[in-house]
Amino acid sequence: MNTPRRWLMYVDGIGFWAAGLPNLAALRGCLRGDPALTDAPVKPAPSMLAAAEKRRAPDSVLLALEVATQACSAAARDPRELPSVFTCTYGDLAITDHMCSTLASAPTQLSPTKFHNSVHNAAAGYWGIASGSTTPTTALSAGPHSFGAGLCEAAMQLQADNDSVLLVAYDIASPPVLNQVASSTALFGAALVLSNHRSAQSVACIELVIEHGAPPSSAIFSSSLLQQLYTSNPMASCLPLFVALAGAPQTGVILSAGAELLLRMEISECPT
Amino acid sequence: MPARINPLGIHAYTATSAAGEGVAAHTHALRERIGGLRPNDFTRAPMQCWIGRVSGVDTLQLPESLAAFDCRNNRLAWLGLNQDSFIDHARAAIERFGATRVALILGTSTASIGATEQGYRELDAAGNFPPVLREPSLHNPNSLVHFVQRALGLRGPCVTVSTACSSSAKVFAQAERMLRAGIVDAAIVGGVDSLCDSVLYGFGSLELVSPEPCRPFDAARRGISIGEAAGFALLQLAHDGDELPRLLGYGESSDAFHMSSPHPEGLGARLAIDAALARAGLAAGDIDYINLHGTASQKNDEVEAALIASMFPAHTTASSTKGWTGHTLGAAGIVEAVISLLALEHRFVPGILNSTELDSLCGPQIHLENRMQPLRHVLSNSFGFGGNNCVLAFGRA
Numbered sequence: 001m002n003t004p005r006r007w008l009m010y011v012d013g014i015g016f017w018a019a020g021l022p023n024l025a026a027l028r029g030c031l032r033g034d035p036a037l038t039d040a041p042v043k044p045a046p047s048m049l050a051a052a053e054k055r056r057a058p059d060s061v062l063l064a065l066e067v068a069t070q071a072c073s074a075a076a077r078d079p080r081e082l083p084s085v086f087t088c089t090y091g092d093l094a095i096t097d098h099m100c101s102t103l104a105s106a107p108t109q110l111s112p113t114k115f116h117n118s119v120h121n122a123a124a125g126y127w128g129i130a131s132g133s134t135t136p137t138t139a140l141s142a143g144p145h146s147f148g149a150g151l152c153e154a155a156m157q158l159q160a161d162n163d164s165v166l167l168v169a170y171d172i173a174s175p176p177v178l179n180q181v182a183s184s185t186a187l188f189g190a191a192l193v194l195s196n197h198r199s200a201q202s203v204a205c206i207e208l209v210i211e212h213g214a215p216p217s218s219a220i221f222s223s224s225l226l227q228q229l230y231t232s233n234p235m236a237s238c239l240p241l242f243v244a245l246a247g248a249p250q251t252g253v254i255l256s257a258g259a260e261l262l263l264r265m266e267i268s269e270c271p272t
Numbered sequence: 273m274p275a276r277i278n279p280l281g282i283h284a285y286t287a288t289s290a291a292g293e294g295v296a297a298h299t300h301a302l303r304e305r306i307g308g309l310r311p312n313d314f315t316r317a318p319m320q321c322w323i324g325r326v327s328g329v330d331t332l333q334l335p336e337s338l339a340a341f342d343c344r345n346n347r348l349a350w351l352g353l354n355q356d357s358f359i360d361h362a363r364a365a366i367e368r369f370g371a372t373r374v375a376l377i378l379g380t381s382t383a384s385i386g387a388t389e390q391g392y393r394e395l396d397a398a399g400n401f402p403p404v405l406r407e408p409s410l411h412n413p414n415s416l417v418h419f420v421q422r423a424l425g426l427r428g429p430c431v432t433v434s435t436a437c438s439s440s441a442k443v444f445a446q447a448e449r450m451l452r453a454g455i456v457d458a459a460i461v462g463g464v465d466s467l468c469d470s471v472l473y474g475f476g477s478l479e480l481v482s483p484e485p486c487r488p489f490d491a492a493r494r495g496i497s498i499g500e501a502a503g504f505a506l507l508q509l510a511h512d513g514d515e516l517p518r519l520l521g522y523g524e525s526s527d528a529f530h531m532s533s534p535h536p537e538g539l540g541a542r543l544a545i546d547a548a549l550a551r552a553g554l555a556a557g558d559i560d561y562i563n564l565h566g567t568a569s570q571k572n573d574e575v576e577a578a579l580i581a582s583m584f585p586a587h588t589t590a591s592s593t594k595g596w597t598g599h600t601l602g603a604a605g606i607v608e609a610v611i612s613l614l615a616l617e618h619r620f621v622p623g624i625l626n627s628t629e630l631d632s633l634c635g636p637q638i639h640l641e642n643r644m645q646p647l648r649h650v651l652s653n654s655f656g657f658g659g660n661n662c663v664l665a666f667g668r669a
Contacts, residue, residue, distance in 0.1 A: 005454070083524075088413075089412060089414075090412050090413070091412070091413050091434075096385070096388065099470055099474075100385075100388055100389050100391070100392035100470075101392055103389050103392070103393075103469040103470065103473060104389070104392040104393040104395075107315070107316075107317055107469055107473045108317060108319075108473065108476070110473045110474060110476075110477045111477065112474075112477040112478045112479075112532075115470070115473075115474035115475075115477055115478065116474075116478065116531045116532040116657055117531070118470070118474070119381060119434070119435075119436045119656075119657045119658055120381070120413050120434030120435070120436075121434060121435040121436055121656070121657070121658040121660055122531070122658060124435070124526075124658055124660070125526075125531050125657065125658025125659055125660065126531070126658075128526035128527070128528040128658070128659060129528055129529065129530065129531070129659070131528070132528050133526060133528055134525055134526050134527065134528045134539060134540055134543055135525070135526060136524030136525055136526065137435075137524075137526050137660065138433060138435055138442060138446070138524070138660075139433070139434050139435050139658075139660075140431055140432060140433060140434070141412065141413040141414045141431075141432045141434060142414055142417070142430065142431045142432060143409070143412065143414040143417075143418060146414075149429070149431045152429060152431075152455075153431070153446060153449070155453075156446070156449035156450055156453050156455075157449060159449075159452070159453050160448075160449045160452060160453070161274045161275070176399065177391075177392065177395065177399055177401075178388075178411065180400060180401060180406065181388075181391075181401065181406065181407075181408045181410070181411040181412075182408065182411055182412060210455055212372045212427065212428075257429065258427075258428065258429055258430050258431075259421070259427065259430070260372065260427040260428075261372075261427075261428060261429055261430075
């Protein structure tokens with residue numbers, strides 16, 4: 001058996017949004033035991049969209065653009081330089097609910113805007129349009145392993161042609177009818193700007209090994225807010241990674257990227 | 273520009289669409305100019321359009337072990353997997369390399385949304401789906417991959433690419449990256465999209481659907497005809513001396529322009545073509561045939577015709593085969609990749625079906641009639657909503 005290959009990636013920017021934890025600073029505060037924010041927004045409001053666009057955009061797009069903007073801004077990177085990988089377990093469940101309800105009752109009344117916003121790559125498309133980025137982008141899904149599958153593709157892009165890549169992961173809450181088949185009760189999004197090279201912006205180094213085996217056991221968080229978030233949204237399976245990146249003492253993280261595919265990561269800080 | 277890549281060998285490939293089940297049926301339909309479109313008999317409410325319906329799906333029964341995943345999209349996937357012995361080639365690769373060393377990367381835009389639509393039509397008084405539709409894996413974008421993964425017993429990377437109409441072209445790019453990195457030894461790629469109300473009424477709401485069979489690049493074209501299809505290919509790193517057709521390159525890009533309309537100058541499409549040529553180590557003049565996206569929508573064909581005329585010499589030939597299959601959306605990339613491979617294999621260039629008078633924007637490359645000619649390098653264009661573009665380059669060994 002060959003020694004498994006180790007992939008080295010630098011984290012240059014982190015985006016994070018959950019109800020009550022609207023950015024990385026809030027996540028760090030939560031880990032320090034700070035009291036929950038009382039005036040936190042209930043929905044993300046990405047600055048790159050004009051007010052009218054914010055009102056019209058689906059929640060999935062708001063969420064993805066917010067964390068993508070946070071990550072690029074922290075990395076001091078222009079989105080036009082970065083290829084991107086968007087990953088989402090369920091797509092925009094609110095649009096699915098609206099479309100399927102309309103199709104069941106009055107199919108010819110379907111809204112063209114709802115339809116073009118229903119594509120799984122809607123957030124990726126709006127990101128390119130709003131940022132003016134013509135770089136390649138993709139939109140993935142892999143059931144409960146969607147975050148890991150996205151991170152795996154980002155790692156593959158780094159070793160292939162790209163020096164850096166933006167990874168955006170998000171899922172929204174499920175409307176009542178769909179909740180029976182798509183369990184999600186909260187909005188959650190997270191993003192990373194990953195790079196092959198250490199730079200002044202690098203905050204952490206991830207040493208990744210791709211392995212095969214049974215999925216990791218559930219994580220346990222000291223914060224009840226994080227514990228609740230972890231079980232409320234499928235994409236929050238990535239929380240152990242973001243908690244480690246936020247500076248928690250824990251440095252080893254295992255995430256699933258498939259039914260029997262594991263991403264084993266050692267995380268070290270890049271001292272400034 | 274990206275660096276040249278080592279080509280991938282294509283060990284097996286298959287397609288199932290309204291034009292036929294399997295590659296021999298497609299070759300026959302293309303050569304004899306027999307299209308697969310028929311008047312819409314799918315929607316419950318009348319909608320005047322033509323569709324590319326795969327007849328075999330309606331009566332197909334999934335094997336007992338997969339019956340829990342029954343839906344139109346998975347039936348079409350099963351029908352497609354069983355053409356051209358593809359499932360045997362896939363199983364042989366899994367046997368040889370191991371179930372953890374074969375990736376599954378499939379593109380879809382519909383997945384099994386048709387099953388979710390049905391659930392909403394048949395909600396009980398408590399607002400629940402009927403019992404037969406309560407399998408959670410039917411109601412998310414990964415349903416197709418989950419189904420094929422179960423059918424083949426795969427245990428490695430299994431992922432869905434869902435970038436609208438470029439989905440099952442981009443799977444080749446993602447597979448190449450995994451193979452190059454060495455995390456797998458083989459990759460099963462492809463895609464399946466099936467007819468459903470979402471796409472028929474959705475494209476209808478955008479006024480993009482033609483009331484007659486689609487006429488790609490015709491001066492009087494009136495829009496798209498929606499079809500369904502399944503297709504698969506088995507990829508490995510190419511080795512010197514093998515006689516297999518090859519994936520030579522790919523290019524991906526974004527328009528950064530509009531959600532449902534292409535960039536007016538084809539900016540993203542041009543970037544994707546340039547990147548595909550760069551990875552293949554080819555110049556535009558090396559391309560013998562281009563299977564165009566050619567949806568027969570006003571805007572796509574206008575932009576693509578002008579782009580091809582400006583980028584390629586007169587000796588490059590180009591056509592859209594959507595008159596045979598309809599626009600199979602998330603499956604268009606793999607169906608047209610297979611048609612490109614058939615062109616290479618049979619030294620045969622399909623023309624365009626249903627069209628009679630080419631738009632004046634078309635250059636000398638785009639042609640209506642079928643041709644026999646030797647081919648070495650072929651491109652396949654796929655452009656999707658959200659301005660998501662992918663171009664593939666194929667060649668002979």
